[in-house]
Amino acid sequence: MSIPQKTREYRLPKVDGFHNLTLTEAPLPKLKSTEVLLKVHAVSLQYRDLIVAKGTYPLGQKENPVPGSDMAGEIIAIGEDVKGWKVGERVSPNFAVDHVFGDPTAEIKATGLGAPIDGVLTEYKIVPAHSLVRIPEHLSYEEASTLPCAALTAYNALLGGNPVLKGGDFVLVQGTGGVSIFGLQIAVASGATVIATSSSDKKLETAKKLGAKYVINYKKTPNWEEEVLKITNGRGVDHVLEVGGPGTILKSVEAVRYAGNVAVIGFVAGQADTSQLPLLVLGKAINMRGVLIGSRQQFEEMNRLIEAVKLKPVVDKVLDFEHARDAYEYQDSQQHVGKVVIKVSKD
Numbered sequence: 001m002s003i004p005q006k007t008r009e010y011r012l013p014k015v016d017g018f019h020n021l022t023l024t025e026a027p028l029p030k031l032k033s034t035e036v037l038l039k040v041h042a043v044s045l046q047y048r049d050l051i052v053a054k055g056t057y058p059l060g061q062k063e064n065p066v067p068g069s070d071m072a073g074e075i076i077a078i079g080e081d082v083k084g085w086k087v088g089e090r091v092s093p094n095f096a097v098d099h100v101f102g103d104p105t106a107e108i109k110a111t112g113l114g115a116p117i118d119g120v121l122t123e124y125k126i127v128p129a130h131s132l133v134r135i136p137e138h139l140s141y142e143e144a145s146t147l148p149c150a151a152l153t154a155y156n157a158l159l160g161g162n163p164v165l166k167g168g169d170f171v172l173v174q175g176t177g178g179v180s181i182f183g184l185q186i187a188v189a190s191g192a193t194v195i196a197t198s199s200s201d202k203k204l205e206t207a208k209k210l211g212a213k214y215v216i217n218y219k220k221t222p223n224w225e226e227e228v229l230k231i232t233n234g235r236g237v238d239h240v241l242e243v244g245g246p247g248t249i250l251k252s253v254e255a256v257r258y259a260g261n262v263a264v265i266g267f268v269a270g271q272a273d274t275s276q277l278p279l280l281v282l283g284k285a286i287n288m289r290g291v292l293i294g295s296r297q298q299f300e301e302m303n304r305l306i307e308a309v310k311l312k313p314v315v316d317k318v319l320d321f322e323h324a325r326d327a328y329e330y331q332d333s334q335q336h337v338g339k340v341v342i343k344v345s346k347d
């Protein structure tokens with residue numbers, strides 16, 4: 001194909017809601033020798049995209065960003081110094097393009113697509129070649145677009161810290177959003193027993209079909225941590241994927257076993273008094289770790305697991321590029337289970 005000179009891209013000139021999402025056309029910059037040009041086939045949405053558009057993302061965002069962190073596409077041009085990649089390969093860039101391996105740093109965090117730097121809600125995207133991973137062969141572009149943030153965060157939460165997930169462990173996932181559903185699937189694929197919570201019995205049925213052995217409706221059972229302790233005969237779970245934040249974290253430390261792993265991931269459950277937290281954590285010798293997505297190396301390791309067990313991401317809905325705002329509205333309505341995807345290219 002001929003190399004495009006322009007791209008249609010969304011920008012957020014103002015950040016007080018999704019109505020600001022503006023489709024514009026922009027020239028593509030000249031490809032540097034270490035970069036590749038990608039044709040974007042699909043983009044998946046996160047909770048983060050909602051709060052970037054509302055201007056409430058707490059970790060910093062640039063002015064007038066191109067939103068979106070997660071994409072799957074194909075390489076259509078390669079810089080002259082890039083080795084190991086060829087035109088036509090199906091790829092995704094890592095969420096933080098400079099997080100290649102090891103721990104995150106302030107400099108790495110500043111390379112997160114779709115907030116501190118321009119993102120992927122665009123027809124064509126230039127990224128550094130060192131950010132790329134190959135898409136698992138059994139996945140479509142729509143399915144693969146869900147992996148960079150939600151899946152890698154869940155994978156890192158369960159396998160990147162201490163203790164590491166092993167067969168026979170109990171894993172608690174909160175709600176049925178993107179990170180939690182991937183946590184459920186990765187835990188089940190690894191031989192763990194999953195307890196899933198949700199505000200909806202219908203969504204809990206889906207969680208059961210995906211392999212959750214126990215489910216709890218957190219609206220009907222507000223003291224869900226007591227139920228978790230009953231299920232585990234008082235021992236508590238080995239891992240919690242803590243996506244609720246201040247609103248759920250005290251219950252999470254009640255629900256985890258002594259010296260278990262609480263992966264601190266999100267803040268969807270709002271504010272609450274957490275002044276008891278330090279005592280509860282030390283009193284049970286809990287391992288509590290903040291998770292910042294993951295490295296390209298972890299992404300490659302995760303894709304090997306996904307290929308080995310033929311894991312299929314749960315794609316709730318796919319909307320066209322021209323209907324990106326509707327996709328944001330749908331994600332915000334919390335009707336989804338798993339992921340909401342925007343199909344960018346028509347082919």
Ligand SMILES: NC(=O)c1ccc[n+]([C@@H]2O[C@H](COP(=O)([O-])OP(=O)(O)OC[C@H]3O[C@@H](n4cnc5c(N)ncnc54)[C@H](OP(=O)(O)O)[C@@H]3O)[C@@H](O)[C@H]2O)c1
Nearest residue numbers: 046047153175176177178179198199266267269291292293
């Ligand atoms: N640290 C990181 O690296 C990282 C990476 C990705 C995401 N995150 C964070 O993780 C959180 C989830 O992100 P996401 O993209 O997976 O979100 P999402 O797909 O929008 O899912 C949100 C879900 O959270 C559940 N929820 C809401 N209030 C809850 C509560 N009080 N208790 C339990 N569950 C509740 C709901 O599930 P039900 O409808 O089933 O009730 C809702 O559908 C966000 O805060 C996001 O910023 C962090």
